[in-house]
Amino acid sequence: MNTAYLLTGGNMGSREAQLARAKTLIHEQAGKVIQASSLYETSAWGNIPQPAFLNQVLCVETTLDATALLYKVLDIEQQMGRERSIKYGPRIIDIDVLLYEDLILETADLTVPHPFLHVRRFTLVPLAEIAPHFIHPVLNKSIHQLLLECPDALDVKKFSPENE
Numbered sequence: 108m109n110t111a112y113l114l115t116g117g118n119m120g121s122r123e124a125q126l127a128r129a130k131t132l133i134h135e136q137a138g139k140v141i142q143a144s145s146l147y148e149t150s151a152w153g154n155i156p157q158p159a160f161l162n163q164v165l166c167v168e169t170t171l172d173a174t175a176l177l178y179k180v181l182d183i184e185q186q187m188g189r190e191r192s193i194k195y196g197p198r199i200i201d202i203d204v205l206l207y208e209d210l211i212l213e214t215a216d217l218t219v220p221h222p223f224l225h226v227r228r229f230t231l232v233p234l235a236e237i238a239p240h241f242i243h244p245v246l247n248k249s250i251h252q253l254l255l256e257c258p259d260a261l262d263v264k265k266f267s268p269e270n271e
Contacts, residue, residue, distance in 0.1 A: 108168045111138070111176055112206040112238060114221075114230055115163050118151065119199045122161040123268060128187060129200050130165060137179045138169025144233035146266035152229065157197045161266055164205070164233040173207040177217045180204065205234065209244040220245055228259040 113133065117125045126146065134140045144164040151157045169176055180202040187200045205221045212219040220243055224230050231254040234241075239251040246253065 108138075108170060109172075109208050110141075111167050111169055111173070111204060111208070112234060112241075113165045113167055113180065114203040114205050114233070115165060115200065116160050116203075116229070117198055117200045118158045118160040119197050123266070125187065125200050126161055126163050129183065129202060130163070132183045132186065133165060133167060133180065133202070136183060137171060137176060138167040140165050141168050142166035142237045144236040147229065147233050147263050148266045149229040149261055149263045151197075152227065152261065155197075160229065162229050162233055164230070164237060166237055173204065173210055173212055173219055174214065174217055176207065177204050203230075205230065206238075206241065206243075209242070211244050225253045226257060226259055228254070228257050228261050228263045231257055232263040 115126050115129045130140055147162050149160050149162060151160060171179060184200050184202055189198060189200050203221055204219060205224050207219045210219050225246060231250060235250045235254045239249060241250050243253060
């Protein structure tokens with residue numbers, strides 16, 4: 108079994124329900140979800156005006172290799188109705204492979220660790236909640252340390268369902 112960390116996020120429809128569905132589909136099709144962060148709400152990253160995102164990091168035990176895991180989560184996105192039209196635009200679901208064991212991989216389809224992991228608070232905050240001591244295999248720093256050093260000023264707050 109291999110351990111991977113996935114970031115799920117979305118800002119269309121019932122965001123909380125979409126993340127719950129993604130978590131279920133990941134558990135059924137990609138591997139056992141052994142840990143999940145809280146849900147976090149953030150403004151959209153990038154320069155496109157759009158609704159706020161909900162994000163959650165999942166720790167998954169999987170028999171799939173990193174590339175097969177990527178293809179599986181892309182398939183799950185498609186099952187959920189994800190349409191890729193505008194880069195950094197609104198989406199019903201987005202699932203990113205953040206980390207896969209201590210693997211360092213760069214292919215045409217996948218880079219692990221995720222190349223923007225260390226500069227995005229919306230990724231680091233939920234990841235630090237469940238894996239603060241995980242050492243980034245390229246930067247050789249803990250997730251907690253990367254969060255402390257993160258240049259991103261985007262506000263990331265725990266989600267309250269009554270706000271949905």
